[in-house]
Amino acid sequence: MNPPLNDAPLSRAGVWRGIRTSVPLGVASWIVGLGFGVAAQSTLPLWAALFMSGSVFAGAAQFAALQMWSAPLPFLPIWLSTFAVNARFSLLSASLAPWLARYRGWRPWVALAILAEGQWAVTTEAHGRGDRDLGVLVGASVVVWAAWMTGTAMGFLASPLLGDPRRFGLDLVLVLFFAATLTSSWRGPRDLVPWTAAALATWGATFVVGPEWQVIVAALVGATVGAWRDA
């Protein structure tokens, strides 16, 4: 139990709650990691696949980098693509900012270093239940990171046995995970306006910007419409 006056809780119990509520998320992350390991096997040595999964820890950007991998390595294009594909993370950390800003020292930075959509979703769901312990985010992130690394290694090693990952629906893991997340974050018809705006903007953005910027533009449109409607 957190004392009522503590507005920046971080407890071992919170970490444990984060771990327990993230088991389905960990399974999803493991499966996507398998997909990355399979894809990386033909391009990278094992140490590099693990170094990338452990330090970059962002599926879409890692897949994009594999597409650009060649000798000599095109550093700048790889980094720019990483920036474009991952720029959406800034929106997730921005949405957590009012809460994370209560924590002092190194704590928010460590939590931010391994932030991704899944952990973000688990954390905001916990906030909806009144659980504002930073440990939930940390626990969820640890589960996702460990599953991601295990998946990468296993996919890499098992790649010759697996064949085409599409046969198992592996290419859909990420979108199905996000669809399930979205469904459980539905708070009622009021969500319909910003969500429809974001969906339409995703489609509209294809005519204006490259696919790597689509999500960012659409999310900004959805949030603006939502905020404007609330005002």
Next chain:
Amino acid sequence: MTPDAVSIAIAIAGMAAVTFAIRAGGFVIARVLPPTPFVTSFLRHLGASVVVALVTAALAKSDGAGYVATAVTIGLAAAGRGTAALLVGMAAAALLRL
């Protein structure tokens, strides 16, 4: 020809640095924004909008099996079967692609 180990390490370290700067950057910028009702509401809608956009973008590139799998997953998640939703959705896609 494959890149040498040093180049590989530099490329990946750069990707990691860029990604950390993004993750930290959103927090740094949002922290200095004035907490007006509009900014607060904007930040609240931001996360869900990112996910809506990710799903829409992925579906736009998907096949019929992807649409069916997504519908199955959403249906199960709405019924409170969040854990099974993902795996049943994948199984549906795998069956349709046989």
